Amino acid sequence: AQSVSQHNxxxxxxxxxxxxxxxxxxxxxxxxxxxxxxxxxxxxxLLLKYFSGDPLVKGIKGFEAEFIKSKFSFNLRKxxxxxxxxxxxxxxxxxxxxxxxxxxxxxxxxLTVWP
Amino acid sequence: EPEVTQTPSHQVxxxxxxxxxxxxxxxxxxxxxxYRQILGQKVEFLVSFYNxxxxxxxxxxxxxxxxxxxxxxxFTLKIRSTKLEDSAxxxxxxxxxxxxxxxxxxxxxxxxL
Numbered sequence: 001a002q003s004v005s006q007h008n009x010x011x012x013x014x015x016x017x018x019x020x021x022x023x024x025x026x027x028x029x030x031x032x033x034x035x036x037x038x039x040x041x042x043x044x045x046l047l048l049k050y051f052s053g054d055p056l057v058k059g060i061k062g063f064e065a066e067f068i069k070s071k072f073s074f075n076l077r078k079x080x081x082x083x084x085x086x087x088x089x090x091x092x093x094x095x096x097x098x099x100x101x102x103x104x105x106x107x108x109x110x111l112t113v114w115p
Numbered sequence: 116e117p118e119v120t121q122t123p124s125h126q127v128x129x130x131x132x133x134x135x136x137x138x139x140x141x142x143x144x145x146x147x148x149x150y151r152q153i154l155g156q157k158v159e160f161l162v163s164f165y166n167x168x169x170x171x172x173x174x175x176x177x178x179x180x181x182x183x184x185x186x187x188x189x190f191t192l193k194i195r196s197t198k199l200e201d202s203a204x205x206x207x208x209x210x211x212x213x214x215x216x217x218x219x220x221x222x223x224x225x226x227x228l
Contacts, residue, residue, distance in 0.1 A: 043119075043219050044206065045219075101217070102160045103150070103160060104160070108158075
């Protein structure tokens with residue numbers, strides 16, 4: 001079974017600081033990778049996804065993520081965070097080879113941005 | 116923009132009672148899922164549903180749980196006899212393809228007393 005690790009449980013930043021949230025997964029086969037965000041009081045929304053091709057993917061609101069296959073990693077980045085980025089961020093993986101679309105989630109990282 | 120909806124937003128029940136959580140997936144989606152998140156823990160997969168039958172279920176999804184698509188639009192999760200440890204946020208999701216993006220509903224917070 002897949003396992004997804006998010007290294008930071010809570011990150012606190014000031015506005016304009018740069019952000020990098022780590023995500024590692026355990027399976028070495030073919031995967032689809034996702035970052036979801038949950039703003040306070042709202043549902044999970046897709047931030048970005050990687051299926052194949054260019055390992056640097058761009059998502060909404062200035063976020064990007066880099067897939068490094070050799071490190072089983074899919075880290076999320078943003079050069080300059082805003083107060084409105086305060087939310088919980090979830091990394092998730094689908095193992096394309098063996099499941100019927102089951103998403104494996106990381107534990108989530110709570111990001112707090114101070115104005 | 117189409118979205119997944121869930122009702123109720125919050126359900127409080129007594130231990131041993133049956134609950135039904137309801138979801139309306141996005142209309143042209145073919146794959147349906149239930150996940151849950153116990154407070155402070157990971158979002159966990161419960162079950163996937165395709166072509167009117169369960170595709171996959173996790174070890175959490177025991178005989179107390181069942182899913183149904185009764186009328187072609189709703190997708191329900193039934194817990195037959197709730198336990199205290201079933202208290203969690205339950206999320207419904209749907210997707211167009213097997214391994215594509217899953218769209219999530221706002222969740223139902225289930226509290227078992």
